[in-house]
Amino acid sequence: MHDTSTHAAAHHGPPTSFIRKHVFSLDHKVIGKQYYGLGLVAVIIGMVLSWVMRIHLAWTAYPIPGLHLLSGTGAPGNVMTPEFYLQVMTMHATFMVFFVLTVVPFAAFGNFFLPIHTGAEDMPFPHFNMMSFWTTFVAFCVMLLSFFVGDGPTLGGWTQYAPLSAVGAVAGPGQGSGVIIWATSIAIFCVGQLFGALNFIPNVLDLRCKGMSMWRLPMPTWAWFITSCMGLTSFSVLMPACILLILDHVAGTSFFVASNLVINDQLQPHSGGSTLLWQHLFWFFGHPEVYIAIVPGMGIVSHVLITNMRKPMLSHRVLVYSMGALAVLSYMVYGHHMFVSGMNPFSSLVFSFPTLLITIPSTVIVLVWIGSLYGAKLRINAASLFALGFISMFITGGVSGFFLAQPSIQILLHATYFVVAHFHFTMAIAALFGIFSGTYFWFPKMWGRMMNDNLGKLHFWLTFIGVYAIFMPMHYLGLAGNVRRYQAFVVDYMQPLVGVHQFITIAALFTGAVQLIFIYNFIHSRFWGEPAPENPWQGTSLEWSVPSPPPHDNFGGKHxxxxxxxxxxxxxxxxxxxxxxxxxxxxxxxxDEP
Amino acid sequence: MKSHYVRKLAAVLPALVLVCAGAVLLSQKVNAAGGGSITGTVKLSGTAPHMKGIDMSKDPVCSKAHDTNPAKMENVLVGSGDGLENVVLYISQGLTGNEAPSSQEPTFAQKGCMYTPHVLALNVDQKFKVTTEDQTTHNIHPLPDPTAGNIGWNKSQPPAAPPIETSWKNQEVAIPVKCNIHPWMHGWFVVVKGPYATTDDKGSYTIQNVPAGSYTVTAWQEDLGTQTAKVTVAAGSAAKADFTFKGK
Amino acid sequence: MAKLLAVTIVVIAILSAIPIIRNTWHPLPDVSAHGQAIDDQLSETMWEAGISFLASQIILAWFIWRYSGNRPGEKTKTFPGGATGLVAAAVILVGVEVFALGIFGVKAWANIYFTPPGADAMPVQVQAGQFAFYFRYTGPDGTFGAIHPEMLSEANQNFYGIDTDHDSDAKDDIVTAEMAVPVNREIRLLMHSKDVSHSFYVPALRIHQDFVPGLDLQIHFTATKVGRYEIVCSQLCGLGHYNMKAYLSVLSQDDFDAWLKKQAALQ
Incomplete structure (x- = not known):
């Protein structure tokens, strides 16, 4: 199992040309950093889009200077049109979910550290690994392209519910070419992630070094392994779904479009398709996707906390089993997105129980974290602060899950800002805190220089308070029945809530501006930071046994x-x-684990 | 000495000729512009179809605008003396095909969640403006026939947004236009070549600037269809063509 | 700095709970016969989730406060009972909590979805389309005329595509842009979408159901309080989604009859 012949499979000599070194590199570490850079670009795009949305929501008629540069027709006189709001919203979600929350915690950190954690020289299939990044990059460019083609990107939301997404331009601006581009990009993205997962899984199973039993794998590698298994089974459902969606547009098929639909007084030339089919296919991907975003964060946070608590978690195995339980259950709970979708109301009850059940492994994970803090010698630095912040966010996001797991309560809360608050706290903000924690922790290893810890702490404090100020009030909006995906609040009972939206917008702009501290710290430390020692945090896992940054083959020719x-x-x-x-x-x- | 004068004359003469030629050409254009016209009335015989009221309660901004004057459908508008309003008259046969588009820039306004005018006749390539006076957002969604060559569009206009300025590239009778946010809002663009006219509330119309010749005039009404008449226009005089559409 | 973090977490947790305890923002008052069960379920969940939230955040803050810093001379300790105790606590406590919520939730859900409407429930049809609701009443004959999608024309205000000239069932159908129902009368709502997915969300009525294009659904409810409420669309349906709404008037039987008569005259 640990013989050298498996290592030979991953062996390749160091590249000499600039292009093979930094662009089309086979080195998992370069690929990891490329993924990180892609995520950084995407998160900036996504954040700017969210600012535009937030300003518009708070001051609907207020012109946003320069907005016409983004879309001339979408913002006449710099005032947003409803379609442009929805297009911005869709792109915010798409960039964030796919190109940030999937790419960074899983693909970026995973690529860099998983082979080192397993004691391997590289991924088992370096060419596939390189293709994984470049395929994802193509998907990213295709998605960006949609801003400049036809009447802009799709407005259908990242969930792309059919038949709005399947009938073409007649359903609204961006629903023709915009949807085709979106679905193409996501299908390409799925291929990229499948390439990634196909490297991660054999690496963990076959390329572990001598003495590295499965139970001796560090937490993040367990998390990436579980995530890869989820990615393999969920992206492979989304990709064909996207292809079917494209076929409905270009090939005259009707997978997702029912008969006798009339749009703009025109009878649509489709028949026999199923509206709910898309929702089932999408959420069968969509719910595991939530865990694809959060589980790597759990692994990273555990890793960071253990190192900074100076003691192991209460139980390594319980954490791993719980993450595994989350992964398995995530396929059985997707129906809670569809409680009021018109599927059989009996199915809603059936889906409700695993959804409530999934709170048990989540609670176990949180309790193990908190219980592990007992008796610790906790070091406070930017990485550990973000890890503790992650736990707080995950608790907050988790308890709102109690509400949304119940079909009867979803009658009140479905598609309201309560849901927006819930998924931002869990999959978005908690995952983002995991990313920040990992960045402050691993930056020395990835780039060979230390980050400024004081700036990191400042970044944490302002971000921590900021995100609570943004997303906590959204729960209240949801309770008051404020429906999401509205570009203005013209409904009578929602008008008194505009003040809350203004508060949220100010908090969002503030928190967004705070991220400049991080970007400054990142760029400054990258070039002018203090050189990092081999093991700055007195860590124990294999990445701390190699130089910062690690050499081309990670372990300098040694096994x-x-x-x-x-x-x-x-x-x-x-x-x-x-x-x-x-x-x-x-x-x-x-x-010691055997 | 003499040659000097000759040279001057040689320089002035062509200029004179050019100016004269220009004047003649211009006067011809003036003649054409002040040329013939086609005039008449369009009437409805029989009972006018019932125009349903429009319930705008969905959007209080709209319903408030019609507090005192309830809105009704405008598909068939019958004015005094059974005159039919919003009938478009255009020349369907007899034109050379080289007519320049009208240089006027008409406005298609959204007012009280209705279109004013309900029917807008236009030349191919004639610019027009879409404006809004409402404190609610409208989307303007013309739906041309895909085979006619015009490209449909769908743009929203928030309150106080600047006008949308555009034109149609191909002849098409007629392009329906609607607002999806307010599904009752419905109008037409009638895109033709050459001179055209739209009837007023008495059903009368005058197509101006028709060069002398024999033509087929078509009258188009959105619900009642089209009728044609042959007319001969003499220079400087008005030909007459009356139409009567039958009610149900 | 760890102590400051501990204090911050506690302060945020308490500040977050205050609007909930003071009921600053709350669901619109319930005016339905079935809504009480949902409200009870919500408040029960609020108690359990609220206690879990405050307890976890406060214990987290306490441990951060207590166990940070190097503290020379002190050795790291393990939580008494280890992971086993915690796992058992999680499984039992959360399991019981979740099981209880699930069981009671089933009742609230079943009240709405697993009981058939009464035989005397009044049928009302709602059609969703980009971006308005239109409602249809049967008229005196008690039957709806058939829908002919090819006849549907918003331009001609034939929002349902019914053939009033040839279909005797359709002749007396009353199509309205506003919904009205008599108070304390059970309504059988037939839901039809003409184009894409929409949703019928009436927070005051504790009703929330998506329209499924190609599949007509049926729900039933009884409104118990006279008033004017709002129906909104909660399923993204296109650019006008935010403005897809209608008013729901709950009227006394007499007022309702008068309203319906007036609407019939406008057809």
Whole structure:
């Protein structure tokens, strides 16, 4: 299982040309950084789009200077039209969900650290791995293109419910070419992620170094492994769904369009399709996708916390089993997105129980984190602050899940801002806190320089308070029946809520501006930061046993041998209160995974 | 000395000739513009179809605008003396095909969640403006026949947004236009070549600037269809063509 | 700094709970016969979720406060009972909580969806289209005329595509832009979409149901309080989604009869 022949599969010599080194690189570390850069660009686009939305929601008639540059027809006189609002909203969600929340915690960090964590030289299929990034990059460019083609990007939301998305331009601006471009981009993206998952899984199963049993894999690698399995099974459903959607546009098929639909007084030339089919296919992908975004964050946060608590988690195995349970259950709960969709109301009840059940592994994870804090020697730095923030966000997002798991309560809360608050706290903000935590923690390893920790702490404080100010009030809006995806609040009972929206907008602009601290810190540290030592945080897993940044083949031609589980903290060894995974030293009283 | 004068004359003469030629050409144009016309009335015989009232309660901005004057459908508008309003008259046969588009820029206004005018006749390539006076957002959604070569569009106009200025590239009788946000809002663009006219509330019309010749005039009404008449226009005089549409 | 974080977490948790405790923002008052069960379910969930939220945040803050810093001389400790106790606590506590919520939730849901409408329920049809609702009443004959999609024409105000010239069932149908129902009378609502997915969301009535193009659904409800409420669309249906709404008037039987008569005259 650990013989050298499997290593040979991943072996390739260091590249010499600039292009093979930095552009079409086979090195998993370069690919990881490329993914990170792509995520950074996408998150900036997504954030700017969210500002535009927020300003418009708070001051509907107020012109946003320069908006016409983004779309001349979408913003006559710099005032947003309803279609442009929805297009911006759709693109915000698409960039964030696919190109940030999937790409960064999973593809970027996973690519960089998973092979190092397993003690491998590289991914098993480096060419596929390179294609994985460049395919994703093509998907990103195609998605951007939609701003400049026809009447702009699609306005159908990232969920793209049929038949609005399937009947073509007659349904509204962007529903013709915009949807085709969107579906093409997402289908390409799925291929990229499948390439990625097909590397991650065999790497974990087959390329582990000597002594590295499955239980000795660090938490993030377990998380990426579980995420890859989810990615493999969910992206492979979304991709054909997108192809069917494109066929409905260009080939005259009617997968998602029922008979006898009349739009603009024109009888549509479709018949026999099913409206709910798309929702089932989409959410069968969509709910696991939520966990694809959050589970890597859980792994990263556990990793960061353990290192900074100077003690292992209460139970490594319980955390892994719980993440596995989340993954398995995530396929059985997707129906809670469809409680009032018109599927059989009995199905709603059936889906309700696994949805309520999924709170158990989530609670176990949170309790293990909190319980592990007991008796810790917690170090406070930017990485650990964001990890603690992650837990707080995940609790907040988790308890609102109690409400949304119940069909009867969804009668009140479905499609309101309560849902917006719930998924932003969990899959968006918690996942983003995981990204920040990972960035502050691993930056020295990835770029060989330290980040400014004081700026990092400032970034944490302002962001932590900011995101609560943005998303907490959305729960109240939801309770008051404020429907989401509205570009203005012309409904009588929603008009008194505009003040809350103005508060949220100010908080969002503030929190957005705060991210400039991070970007400054990132760029400044990248070039002028203090050079990083090999093991700045006194960590134990394999990434801390190699230079910062690691050499081309990670371990400098050696084949690492592992003697311990990854989290030997709170022990007394020759190095201090920790024992490196590859240290042959045996410490009395240490509990070690076999 | 003499040659000097000759040279001057040689320079002035062509200029004179040019000016004269220009004047003649211009006067011809003036003649054409002040040329013949076609005039008449369009009437409805029989009972006028019932025009349903429009319930705008969905959008209070709209319903408020019609507090005192309830809105009704405008598909068949019969004025005094059974005159039919909003009938478009245009020359369907007999034109050379080289007529320049009208240089006027008419306005298609959204007012009280209705279109004013309900029917807008236009030349191919004639510019027109879409404006809004309402404190609610409208979307303007013309739906041309895909085979006619015009490209449909769908744009929203928030309150106080600047006018949308555009034109149609191909002849098409007629392009329906609607607002999806206010589904009762419904109008027409009638895109033709050459001179045209739209009837007023008495049903009368005058097509101006018709060069002398024999023509077929078509009268188009959105619900009642088309009728044609042959007329001969003499220079400087008005030919007459009356139409009568039958009610149900 | 750890202590500051602990305090911040507690302050945020308490500030977040205050509007809930003071009921600053709340669902619109319920005017339906079935809504009480939903409201009870909501408040029960609010208690359980609220206690979980406050307890977890406060314990998190407490441990951050207590167990941060290097504290020389002190050794790291393990939570008494280890993971087993916590897992057992999570499974039992959350399991019971969730199970209870689930069981009671089934009742609230079944009240609406698993009981058939009474035989004397008044049928009303609602049609959703981009971007307006139109309602249809049967008229004296008690039957709806057939829908002919090819006849549907918003330009001619034939919003349902009914053939009033040839279809005797359709002749007396009353199509309205506003919904009215008599108070305390059960309504059987037939839901039809003419184009894309929409939703029928009446927060005051505790009704929320998507329209499925190609599949006509039926729900039933009884409004118990005279008043004027709003129906909004909650399923993204295109550019005018935000303005897709209609008023629902709950009237006394006499007022309703007068209203219907007036609407019939306008057809």
């Amino acid at each position: 690492p041998v592992v003697y311990h589980d990854p989290y030997q903290y709170g022990v007394q060894s020759s190095t201090g209160d920790y024992l490196m995974q590859d240290s042959p030293e045996q410490v009395k009283g240490a509990q």
